Amino acid sequence: MTTLFSPVRVGALALAHRVVLAPLTRLRAGEEGVPTDLMAEYYGQRTSMGGLLITEATTVAVTGRGYLGAPGLYNEAQVAGWRKVISAIHDKGGKIFAQLWHVGRVSHVEMTGGEAPVTASAVRFEGVAFTRNGWVPVSPARALLFKEIPAIIEAFRQAAERAREAGFDGVELHAANGYLLDQFLQDGSNQRTDSYGGSIENRAQLLLKVTEAVASVWGDGRVAVRISPSSAFNEMHDSDPTALFGYVAEQLNRFKLAYLHVVEPRVKGSELIEEGAAPVAAAWLRSIFTGTIVAAGGFEPRDAEAAVFDGIADLVAFGRHFIANPDLPRRLELGLPLNPYDRATFYGGTEKGYTDYPFFHKEEALLAAR
Numbered sequence: 001m002t003t004l005f006s007p008v009r010v011g012a013l014a015l016a017h018r019v020v021l022a023p024l025t026r027l028r029a030g031e032e033g034v035p036t037d038l039m040a041e042y043y044g045q046r047t048s049m050g051g052l053l054i055t056e057a058t059t060v061a062v063t064g065r066g067y068l069g070a071p072g073l074y075n076e077a078q079v080a081g082w083r084k085v086i087s088a089i090h091d092k093g094g095k096i097f098a099q100l101w102h103v104g105r106v107s108h109v110e111m112t113g114g115e116a117p118v119t120a121s122a123v124r125f126e127g128v129a130f131t132r133n134g135w136v137p138v139s140p141a142r143a144l145l146f147k148e149i150p151a152i153i154e155a156f157r158q159a160a161e162r163a164r165e166a167g168f169d170g171v172e173l174h175a176a177n178g179y180l181l182d183q184f185l186q187d188g189s190n191q192r193t194d195s196y197g198g199s200i201e202n203r204a205q206l207l208l209k210v211t212e213a214v215a216s217v218w219g220d221g222r223v224a225v226r227i228s229p230s231s232a233f234n235e236m237h238d239s240d241p242t243a244l245f246g247y248v249a250e251q252l253n254r255f256k257l258a259y260l261h262v263v264e265p266r267v268k269g270s271e272l273i274e275e276g277a278a279p280v281a282a283a284w285l286r287s288i289f290t291g292t293i294v295a296a297g298g299f300e301p302r303d304a305e306a307a308v309f310d311g312i313a314d315l316v317a318f319g320r321h322f323i324a325n326p327d328l329p330r331r332l333e334l335g336l337p338l339n340p341y342d343r344a345t346f347y348g349g350t351e352k353g354y355t356d357y358p359f360f361h362k363e364e365a366l367l368a369a370r
Contacts, residue, residue: 003309005333007050010292010315011221011258013095013169016050018308019329022296022317023054023099023172023226027069027130027348033059035071035081041355043096044088045326051094054261054317055085057101057174060159061152063118064102064180065111066138067130069348073098073159073166082166090167097224097258098163099172100156100214103129104180105141105189106234117141118148120183120190120197127178127234130347146194149206152180157213160223170222171214173207175248176263178234181207182227185244188237200240200247207248211255220256224294228263229281245281249289260289261317264297279303283312301332327359336360 005017021043028042029035043053059065059072072078082098089096105119108129119125119141128135144152156173163171175181183189184206190197196205207225215223228236229245238244252260262282282295295313304316322328324341331338337360345353 004305004316005329008292008314010052011170011224011256013052013221013258014050015052015095015315017048017329017333018315019048019051019304019332020294020296020315020317021046021051021053021322022319023056023174024319024323025056025067025070025347026354027067028354029069029071029081031068031132032077033065033070033072033074034077035085037084038351038355039071039081040084040088043085044092045355045359046322046328047089047092047094048327048329049093051329052315053089053094053096054172055096055098057099057179058159060100060102061155063112063115064104064107064155066103066107066117068111068132069130070101073100073162074155079162079166082163082168086167095169097170097172098159098166098168099174099226100159100163101174102152102155102180104183105138106179107138107141108136109139112139118144118152119180120144120203121192123189123191125189125235143192146196149196152206153209153213156210157217160214160217164217170218170224170258172224172226172261173210173214174226175207176226176228176261177231178236181210182236185227185248186236186238186241187244188235188239200244203244204248204251208251208254211252215255221258223255224258224261225252226261226263228265229285230265231263232265242284245285246288249285253288253290257291259292259294259315260285261294261296262313264295279307279312282307286312301338304332323353324357326355326357331360 107117110131230241292314294315296317307313324339342353
């Protein structure tokens with residue numbers, strides 16, 4: 001694992017290794033979206049010296065909520081809660097980006113303050129949201145009016161300001177997995193006839209304007225974007241994903257991003273659907289995007305090392321294995337066995353399946369390293 005544990009520059013940050021905590025929705029923030037002491041413990045456990053963590057998806061506005069227990073960055077109580085989390089990470093020498101999120105049509109009126117969820121176009125969608133009554137069918141969504149779109153951009157900008165106020169090291173825009181920014185990108189969900197619909201250039205406008213607004217807060221090397229080319233999660237599809245995401249990657253070269261975060265199509269949500277499939281999305285976008293690439297999507301230790309060694313990606317984000325192994329970077333570096341994960345405890349609950357996964361014992365680790 002020598003390549004995976006070589007130092008790397010990521011925008012404005014110097015990192016000691018290339019193992020990243022992927023953004024993982026865990027739904028432990030409570031009904032008001034305020035990060036808790038339990039969350040600070042969870043993130044602190046998964047911090048390694050000089051490593052990068054990305055927060056779970058963090059809502060930019062009440063109207064962008066779709067999952068009870070997901071944290072937010074739209075009020076001062078949430079900022080204060082995040083400060084505890086960030087302190088736990090910085091005290092151990094780690095770095096953390098906040099992933100900014102608006103779920104769009106993947107919501108329910110119970111979560112949005114009684115308002116209909118908003119999206120690019122009112123296309124029928126059969127997804128689910130997470131509410132006080134558990135997983136329930138989403139409420140019918142309405143298309144955003146043209147005059148309402150500046151307020152969406154401003155919500156992301158304000159959340160970026162709050163992330164800076166809280167002490168984050170940067171922010172990542174969630175434009176993947178069928179949420180609002182992705183709903184504007186793909187023509188399966190965007191059937192608008194105004195300047196935000198139709199051509200690829202028009203459909204990419206919202207993402208690019210949000211990126212510009214957030215970059216105005218953070219400057220060079222502190223903003224990242226996550227995309228999921230060809231992903232079918234949340235009923236997403238596009239008539240020409242190669243042209244679409246190639247254009248998006250090329251246009252993102254205009255910004256001095258910290259990184260482009262690419263989700264491989266071999267996963268659907270948290271489910272691995274193509275065991276052993278090669279990381280094709282990152283490999284393809286490498287020829288278009290000129291900056292740093294973080295690859296994610298069902299990676300095992302061996303293929304993560306290969307992806308970095310072969311130049312497909314600069315860093316690899318781990319999800320399921322990082323959930324079950326708080327000391328994952330050390331385990332990977334020393335070739336130690338991994339704890340199995342419990343999928344039943346991924347979303348919501350208590351410390352069970354969250355902060356109670358064991359670390360590898362120091363004495364055993366030292367013996368294994370000899």
